[in-house]
Amino acid sequence: MEANDITDHISKRFNKDLEDLRSSVLTMGGMVEQQLSKAIAAIVSGDSALGLKVANDDYKVNKLEVTIDEECSRILATRAPAAGDLRLIVAIIKTITDLERIGDEAEKIGFLASKLAVMDRPSDSYRELKNLGNHVLQMVRDAMNAFARLDVEASYAVVRKDEEVDREYEAIARQGITFMMEDPHNIKRVMNVTWVARSLERIGDHAKNICEYVIYMVEGRDVRHMDIVEFGDESNNR
Numbered sequence: 743m744e745a746n747d748i749t750d751h752i753s754k755r756f757n758k759d760l761e762d763l764r765s766s767v768l769t770m771g772g773m774v775e776q777q778l779s780k781a782i783a784a785i786v787s788g789d790s791a792l793g794l795k796v797a798n799d800d801y802k803v804n805k806l807e808v809t810i811d812e813e814c815s816r817i818l819a820t821r822a823p824a825a826g827d828l829r830l831i832v833a834i835i836k837t838i839t840d841l842e843r844i845g846d847e848a849e850k851i852g853f854l855a856s857k858l859a860v861m862d863r864p865s866d867s868y869r870e871l872k873n874l875g876n877h878v879l880q881m882v883r884d885a886m887n888a889f890a891r892l893d894v895e896a897s898y899a900v901v902r903k904d905e906e907v908d909r910e911y912e913a914i915a916r917q918g919i920t921f922m923m924e925d926p927h928n929i930k931r932v933m934n935v936t937w938v939a940r941s942l943e944r945i946g947d948h949a950k951n952i953c954e955y956v957i958y959m960v961e962g963r964d965v966r967h968m969d970i971v972e973f974g975d976e977s978n979n980r
Contacts, residue, residue, distance in 0.1 A: 793855030803845035
């Protein structure tokens with residue numbers, strides 16, 4: 743085999759390794775989306791068994807994170823990637839960390855759903871939590887779609903949505919304080935609801951982070967900690 747053939751073979755193998763990595767991240771993202779969707783359903787329907795199943799299945803997400811992380815370490819050690827390939831590996835390592843944390847928050851929501859299921863349910867069946875949950879779930883889906891397509895515009899859109907999620911969480915928290923003041927018997931249930939809302943808000947933050955990594959991966963620009971006005975200016979100038 744000639745030197746050029748060897749180089750071509752190594753290059754093709756490296757590209758396949760990178761593509762397999764991206765595919766594994768998308769698999770992990772799909773797994774996390776499913777966990778979150780089930781956790782929200784458990785809250786809305788009062789399904790204690792479903793909530794506990796979500797919590798108990800978190801180990802699958804953790805296991806996949808370790809597998810992907812180990813593969814990233816192997817590629818860094820054996821391939822010494824540079825430029826765009828190195829940014830891809832770095833972005834993947836950061837992305838799977840946020841996906842694992844989304845899984846952890848879904849686990850918390852599952853446990854809280856099992857507790858709320860045995861308490862008195864409000865007449866609206868936690869409508870505010872359902873709305874917030876659906877918005878956050880869509881953020882996660884959009885973030886993973888942006889990752890799959892390396893779509894910078896879609897990434898900016900997800901980042902901007904995070905402020906809306908923050909406002910919804912704050913409204914739920916304020917409403918909870920009012921309920922507890924009006925009827926102290928509701929304190930335990932309202933606290934659980936607030937913790938669910940807080941977990942959902944954090945998931946929105948993680949989805950935002952993933953989109954920031956996509957922007958870094960594509961453009962090589964670190965846009966973390968930029969405020970919403972700066973994001974608007976950046977996307978409008980594209």
